[in-house]
Amino acid sequence: xxxxxxxxxxxxxxxxxxxxxxxxxxxxxxxxxxxxxxxxxxxxxxxxxxxxxxxxxxxxxxxxxxxxxxxxxxxxxxxxxxxxxxxxxxxxxxxxxxxxxxxxxxxxxxxxxxxxxxxxxxxxxxxxxxxxxxxxxxxxxxxxxxxxxxxxxxxxxxxxxxxxxxxxxxxxxxxxxxxxxxxxxxxxxxxxxxxxxxxxxxxxxxxxxxxxxxxxxxxxxxxxxxxxxxxxxxxxxxxxxxxxxxxxxxxxxxxxxxxxxxxxxxxxxxxxxxxxxxxxxxxxxxxxxxxxxxxxxxxxxxxxxxxxxxxxxxxxxxxxxxxxxxx
Ligand code: AVI
Numbered sequence: 001x002x003x004x005x006x007x008x009x010x011x012x013x014x015x016x017x018x019x020x021x022x023x024x025x026x027x028x029x030x031x032x033x034x035x036x037x038x039x040x041x042x043x044x045x046x047x048x049x050x051x052x053x054x055x056x057x058x059x060x061x062x063x064x065x066x067x068x069x070x071x072x073x074x075x076x077x078x079x080x081x082x083x084x085x086x087x088x089x090x091x092x093x094x095x096x097x098x099x100x101x102x103x104x105x106x107x108x109x110x111x112x113x114x115x116x117x118x119x120x121x122x123x124x125x126x127x128x129x130x131x132x133x134x135x136x137x138x139x140x141x142x143x144x145x146x147x148x149x150x151x152x153x154x155x156x157x158x159x160x161x162x163x164x165x166x167x168x169x170x171x172x173x174x175x176x177x178x179x180x181x182x183x184x185x186x187x188x189x190x191x192x193x194x195x196x197x198x199x200x201x202x203x204x205x206x207x208x209x210x211x212x213x214x215x216x217x218x219x220x221x222x223x224x225x226x227x228x229x230x231x232x233x234x235x236x237x238x239x240x241x242x243x244x245x246x247x248x249x250x251x252x253x254x255x256x257x258x259x260x261x262x263x264x265x266x267x268x269x270x271x272x273x274x275x276x277x278x279x280x281x282x283x284x285x286x287x288x289x290x291x292x293x294x295x296x297x298x299x300x301x302x303x304x305x306x307x308x309x310x311x312x313x314x315x316x317x318x319x320x321x322x323x324x325x326x327x
Contacts, residue, residue, distance in 0.1 A: 002117045005145045006110040006133035012235070019236045023270070023277050023285075030228060032171050032288040033108070033137065037231040041086070041112070043224040050220060052212040055167050058320040059200045063090070063165075066313040066322070067097040073311065073324045075194035077101030078161040079150065081187065083136055083168075088116040090165045095124060102128045102155050104146065109133050128153045137172070140183035142190075160191035160327075167202035167320070170257075170291040174301070177291070181305035188327035189306070196326040197307060204292045205319055207251045214249035214258045214290065222247030225260055228287055238272035248284060260288040295321055 010018075022029045036044065048056035063070075076099045082091045085105035103120070105113050110133030117131045130149050142150075150156045162184045169177050181197070188195040214221055225247045229240035245262040252259055264279035279285075293301075298321070299310045307325035314321045 002121045002129035002131055003149060004110045004114065004117075004131040004133070005143065005149075007143050007145075009135050009138055016236050019232055019238075020272065020275050023238075023272075024275065027284065027286060028277065028279075029286040030232060033135070034231050034235070035224060035228050035288065036108070037227070037234070040224060040227050040231060043220060043227060046220050047216070047224060050213075050216045050218065052216045053221075054209070054213060055200075055202050055320055058315050058317075059165060059167070059322065060090075060093075062200075062313050062315055062320060062322050063094060067094060069313065070094075070198065070322070070324060071097045071099075073326075074098050074161050074196070074198060075159045078159040078195060079104060079155055079191060081160055081162045082106060083140070083162065083164040083184075084166065085116070085131075086112060088113070088120050091163060092120050092123075094163075095120075095127075098161070100127060100161070101158055102130075102150075102153060104130045104132055104142075106132045106134060106136055108135050128155070137176075137180070140180060140187060142187065157192045159193060159195040160188045161195055162188055162197045162199075164197065165200040165322075167200050167290075169199060170202050170293070171288060172291070173289065174291065178301060178305055181302060181307070185306035185327055191327075194326070196324060197302070199323050199325075201293050201295075201298050201312075201321050201323060202290070203314075203319055203321060204256055204294050207253070209319070210251045210258060210292065211249065214260060215247065219247075221249065221260075225249075225262060225287055229262065236272045238270055240270055241268075244268060245285070255289075256292050258288075258290040258292070259286065260290070261286050298323060 047053050079102045080100035081104045113131035121129050226242040229242045244265045248261040248263050261284040264283045267281050269278045302310050302325045310323050310325040312321040312323045
């Protein structure tokens with residue numbers, strides 16, 4: 001049977017304070033984690049099916065084509081630490097090639113993990129599995145309960161492979177990415193020799209490909225973005241009217257990033273218990289960045305984080321890369 005541990009890092013009051021501070025900031029912002037309530041997660045799943053949104057299927061094709069080569073680098077019987085595991089589908093597809101010795105699925109809420117880890121455990125009964133509910137974007141380290149679990153399974157000195165697919169690293173700015181990768185490196189280095197990181201990275205490419213991926217014809221990404229306002233209403237008690245906000249997404253070439261915003265349709269005041277903010281017509285609330293990397297720049301970042309020489313695999317158009325870097 002898999003085990004589950006939920007770590008409570010931020011309480012409701014802290015989330016409300018964070019949201020209010022962001023809404024009152026210049027320019028106003030809301031962190032991308034607020035895109036992912038239950039409906040937001042389902043809308044994101046729908047995005048991954050869109051013709052315009054190439055990253056998910058391109059990455060899946062890279063894993064399918066190069067899984068064998070990846071398995072030559074990742075040591076067998078490693079503890080596979082899956083960051084943002086969600087439905088665990090990506091790791092599940094790699095189980096037959098990577099043959100992990102244990103699986104630790106990490107996501108913000110252990111509720112999301114329960115069914116998926118339970119099902120994976122049915123298929124791989126001999127592999128110890130742990131579901132860990134924690135916000136690793138705030139700090140990535142194994143909590144004492146996970147360290148105990150590794151000890152109990154005699155895995156404290158097994159090699160560790162941090163698995164971070166989906167190009168989610170792109171939702172952090174370069175400084176935050178470096179901090180997260182340094183913590184990932186420390187996590188791998190604390191295990192036995194041979195560990196490292198397997199990570200999906202979306203690459204710099206033509207604006208004509210990037211912009212439709214974040215502003216699709218069906219308006220699914222627009223709904224995903226506007227749904228953040230409903231989630232903020234629930235968490236903060238605010239009165240955002242989603243119909244009065246326009247989805248805006250564009251590629252900033254100088255910063256190598258897609259920016260997602262919500263633009264106010266007309267002048268309006270948004271109120272919540274203890275605060276309010278006036279938005280002028282067209283004024284934007286910044287909701288997400290999605291950085292795109294060149295392979296050279298990402299390799300340098302991995303080095304700066306403490307990893308050794310990286311290898312990467314890509315698709316025939318060079319749109320996406322999966323990197324392996326030893327700890
Ligand atoms: C989760 N993350 C990698 C997605 C991305 O492409 O940055 C989130 C997303 N935002 C809009 N579409 C998809």
